[in-house]
Amino acid sequence: xxxxxxxxxxxxxxxxxxxxxxxxxxxxxxxxxxxxxxxxxxxxxxxxxxxxxxxxxxxxxxxxxxxxxxxxxxxxxxxxxxxxxxxxxxxxxxxxxxxxx
Amino acid sequence: xxxxxxxxxxxxxxxxxxxxxxxxxxxxxxxxxxxxxxxxxxxxxxxxxxxxxxxxxxxxxxxxxxxxxxxxxxxxxxxxxxxxxxxxxxxxxxxxxxxxxxxxxxxxxxxxxxxxxxxxxxxxxxxxxxxxxxxxxxxxxxxxxxxxxxxxxxxxxxxxxxxxxxxxxxxxxxxxxxxxxxxxxxxxxxxxxxxxxxxxxxxxxxxxxxxxxxxxxxxxxxxxxxxxxxxxxxxxxxxxxxxxxxxxxxxxxxxxxxxxxxxxxxxxxxxxxxxxxxxxxxxxxxxxxxxxxxxxxxxxxxxxxxxxxxxxxxxxxxxxx
Numbered sequence: 001x002x003x004x005x006x007x008x009x010x011x012x013x014x015x016x017x018x019x020x021x022x023x024x025x026x027x028x029x030x031x032x033x034x035x036x037x038x039x040x041x042x043x044x045x046x047x048x049x050x051x052x053x054x055x056x057x058x059x060x061x062x063x064x065x066x067x068x069x070x071x072x073x074x075x076x077x078x079x080x081x082x083x084x085x086x087x088x089x090x091x092x093x094x095x096x097x098x099x100x101x
Numbered sequence: 102x103x104x105x106x107x108x109x110x111x112x113x114x115x116x117x118x119x120x121x122x123x124x125x126x127x128x129x130x131x132x133x134x135x136x137x138x139x140x141x142x143x144x145x146x147x148x149x150x151x152x153x154x155x156x157x158x159x160x161x162x163x164x165x166x167x168x169x170x171x172x173x174x175x176x177x178x179x180x181x182x183x184x185x186x187x188x189x190x191x192x193x194x195x196x197x198x199x200x201x202x203x204x205x206x207x208x209x210x211x212x213x214x215x216x217x218x219x220x221x222x223x224x225x226x227x228x229x230x231x232x233x234x235x236x237x238x239x240x241x242x243x244x245x246x247x248x249x250x251x252x253x254x255x256x257x258x259x260x261x262x263x264x265x266x267x268x269x270x271x272x273x274x275x276x277x278x279x280x281x282x283x284x285x286x287x288x289x290x291x292x293x294x295x296x297x298x299x300x301x302x303x304x305x306x307x308x309x310x311x312x313x314x315x316x317x318x319x320x321x322x323x324x325x326x327x328x329x330x331x332x333x334x335x336x337x338x339x340x341x342x343x344x345x346x347x348x349x350x351x352x353x354x355x356x357x358x359x360x361x362x363x364x365x366x367x368x369x370x371x372x373x374x375x376x377x378x379x380x381x382x383x384x385x386x387x388x389x390x391x392x393x394x395x396x397x398x399x400x401x402x403x404x405x406x407x408x409x410x411x412x413x414x415x416x417x418x419x420x421x422x
Contacts, residue, residue, distance in 0.1 A: 011199050012405060014192065031255070032189040034198065036401075036408035048185050051178070052262075070128060 019055035127193040147187035148212035186255040217380030224291035230270015248320030303330040
């Protein structure tokens with residue numbers, strides 16, 4: 001049994017990586033990686049996720065810092081939106097004379 | 102968590118999503134068996150990527166030109182990256198990469214048997230790219246539609262990059278095949294050695310693959326082992342003709358009735374022997390992997406010690422808002 005792998009001093013933090021593909025686009029989640037600190041996470045992210053020019057900017061965030069809603073789309077968290085169809089433009093009937101709006 | 106979900110194997114929301122061909126995401130409830138199957142499969146896939154660096158790393162210092170050396174280094178770096186994408190995907194299922202590496206190092210998890218064969222000639226770099234990566238792509242393209250989101254997303258990245266791997270391998274073989282008679286012979290000898298192990302990469306025949314049906318029902322697997330193997334043979338035979346190389350199977354011929362190539366029987370006793378750890382390089386590959394991991398321990402410890410010393414996360418760029 002390799003002892004080094006189970007040594008807690010050996011285990012680096014988990015980070016989530018977000019990459020901006022090109023100027024004008026948002027950063028998008030690309031994956032995760034391990035690194036001891038933010039600088040190392042950025043370097044590793046460059047090597048792991050942008051070997052072919054996939055990005056012009058990278059964000060790294062400690063995974064433990066991300067707070068998430070539950071993923072189930074039927075979750076009550078999203079219920080308040082379900083009955084507000086009037087938020088969508090298609091809710092409104094326009095008179096025929098209005099060609100474009 | 103609903104009461105239903107606490108009964109092992111019974112997760113109604115999961116069944117509904119699988120039936121609708123929706124993707125399962127990390128925080129969804131899922132049957133224990135699904136989680137365990139995925140952890141094992143993704144981990145073994147990740148292990149294969151990083152062990153797969155060794156047979157090719159073997160030739161970096163002896164590549165015949167600077168161009169070939171630079172390409173081979175980029176390819177081996179990709180394999181490391183693929184391993185990292187996959188370990189990342191496995192970790193979304195609640196396991197730790199360090200524990201998975203322990204399972205590899207202590208032989209409790211496997212990697213693809215193909216990497217237990219030696220790379221004894223430069224032509225093997227070509228054959229690995231063409232046949233081994235070609236077989237891997239055939240296996241992996243359907244995994245881009247796998248029901249588990251993080252695995253499918255990792256596979257999309259990997260498949261894009263593998264296509265460079267296969268073409269660079271084909272390019273090496275094409276150059277050798279059209280070179281001197283000795284170079285042509287080197288290419289042919291290499292293809293002769295790798296053809297059958299490449300066909301074994303698809304796993305045992307369907308009749309002897311008891312877990313396949315469950316994996317198909319869960320949307321992890323989309324095609325059976327034999328279907329994928331046939332697809333690979335059908336794609337590869339015409340490519341061999343372009344290379345001017347033959348495949349070492351006297352029974353290989355096109356079947357007009359089925360529209361597919363028939364091929365001879367695979368030696369599954371050899372497959373079993375290599376899977377059980379008795380291939381030509383099993384011990385060497387694992388010993389090298391464990392040594393590299395242990396020799397790198399001080400680097401990981403130093404990086405963590407440095408990070409602890411500078412506890413506030415340092416931000417190198419400007420604050421984002």
